[in-house]
Amino acid sequence: MQTITIQRRASVPDELRVARCLSAPHRGPRLLFFSGGSALNGISRQLKRYTHNSAHLITPFDSGGSSEVLRKAFGMPAVGDLRSRLMALAEETDLGQPDIVRLFSHRFGLEGCPDALECEVEQVLSGEHPLVRAVPQPMRMLVVSHLQTFAQNAPVDFDYAKGSVGNLVLAGGYLGNERLLEPVLFMMSKMMDVLGTVRSVVDVNLHIGAEYEDGSVVIGQKEITGKEVPAPKARIRRLFLADDTGEVPPEEVVLPLRNQRLIRKADLICYPPGSLYSSVAANLLPARVGQEIAETNVPKIYVPSLGQDPECHGMTLSDQVGALIKVLRADAGHEVPAKALMTHVICDVSVPVSDCAAVTLDYGIPCVRLPLAEGSGQLYDEKAFCEMLVSLV
Template sequence: MAPLTIQRSASVPDELRVARCLSAPHRGPRLVFFSGGSALNGISRRLKRYTHNSAHLITPFDSGGSSEVLRNAFAMPAVGDLRSRLMALAEETDLGQPDIVRLFSHRFPVDAAPAVLESEVEQVLAGEHPLVRAVPQPMRMLVVSHLQSFAQHAPVDFDYAGGSVGNLVIAGGYLANERLLEPVLFMMSKMMDVLGTVRSVVDVNLHIGAEYADGRVVIGQKEITGKELPPPEERIQRLFLSDGMTEVPRAEIILPKRNRRLIQKADLICYPPGSLFSSVGANLLPARVGQEIAATQVPKVYVPSLGCDPESYGMSLCEQVGALLDILWSDAGPEVPATALMTHVICDSSVPTSECDAVIERFGIPCVPLPVADETGKRYDATSFCEMLVSLV
């Protein structure tokens, strides 16, 4: 497939495409993101102005924070990133967030006295907390049923400190629905009027592992990110899926048909900002991801993170592109052209020209510097980011 070019169409200028999206977001483009973590949440909140048809395939492999507590207690996928993306895409009113979103956003206190924490937990799980009671029926009845399901299954020593009520609702729904995430994510999407689609890339209880250049192998997302633990000052050579002890063959973990259809119907595919391996690369590990992307004739855009990403230690922009392509090639096949898996790399104009030239020379992928960073230079400006993407469709 010939690489696409970033330029204004003579008949449909960028400004017109943006204006069309702003005037009718319900008819906006179908953008598919392979995402995780919080890096895209701010952009997702702004994206609702341009399209209600974005789809977010989220990694369920996190092993830190409150997700770790749930995973250890129930042997389930990580749900924290799913919850936060659902809330980022939830419809908002002139009065702010709806009551249901405020409830799902609420976290139990970390530093409260044990008796205070226990009292609030009991109120929430019994459906008597003011945030629960503020939710109108029949949504409140559904929420309470999932909270009570959670309460029935939770171990007596479960640590609620810092836990998210939304995570408890998802976990309760997961346990009440034959240990499946899709039914409870669908329910939460409807309750919050989510303006898009949020799914786990696969519904399995697995972890990611990394093999480093010095031969070390670690298993667990928090071992890789350099956020909760000191970052390994070595380059990741290979990423893989694990049951927590040993590697799981890629062929055993297949991208579900419902998620394949999202890729097949996409108007644009984005590898967005986020931790290179644990947020973006992890979503590309299941079988059929690379094949489906290669077969879809749409723009496929990589937008690298700004600032410091401990996971891309010592890696140039060209090497970061190569790391993602290697994961995709291991599924799609090495004979697939790089431009069938990634048609553009778009970076901020602060990136040196030599970095962009290296991407073009090695992979033949256009690398386009654009002024898309905010005033800090460490994050993307949400409006510029969204308008850049919809202009490519």
């Protein structure tokens, strides 16, 4: 696809393409996102209006929040980002969220005393809580089965405070299905009528690690993001996967065939807004990701985050592009042209022209500036973002 075509379609959304998607989203384009965190959830809710065929490969390497508690208790991948994306893509009615979505989004003990928390947990795990009882059969029976599997395996000192019921159901399903995520993700997708595909990029219990230019090395997503604890005041030189014993060679963590097929079938690949390393690049680390992307002849779009990303210490837009290309080339091969891995960068008009020009100068990748931010300039306008993407296919 020529640069001028991308720029014309994106800057003035193709009304026919957009209208076609709005009238028949079940036949919408297959947009593939390498994502994690919450940055894309609002856009995903809007995206349901345009296509029911988006695919989201989500990082399971989160090490903070309630996911951290589950990971320490059960030695399992992080499920919080998977749950939140499933809920973002769940079908909604004129009356709002279905009962099953309300249950999965409920968190324990946001207010009240410890005794109240204990009582609430007991009600949920036994299936007697009003939110559980509101779920119709036979879904309720399946949910309770997973909750009881969780309860049977949970440590006696497990901390339920602020934990998500949806995370407990995912954990129970994981433990009851030979420690596999895919079966329970499929089940939850069907329960919530998820309008798209949500998968863990790999089904392994690993962490991300970062080596910095000052020589320091940290292990764990929350150590890198700079959101829960201060991140090192240096640029990341290299990202890698690690277990409890240290770094894991990339060839030992291979993208599953089912996810390789998602890449091959995509109409467009998007490296979306989100923390550059822990939400986007982390998904590109497994073996075969870079190779499959290089061999897929579709638009491959990078849309950088708005505002400051604590992970991008002193990095320009061109540096951010280079960081993603570096991770992809580690698998695809250093001789692979940058444009085989990323065909275009699309950013808001608030990005200086000189920053865009530097991307093209350094990597030969066209950079298109478009009015995509909402009024505050801190977030993308969800409608404009979605119509831009579907106009490119």
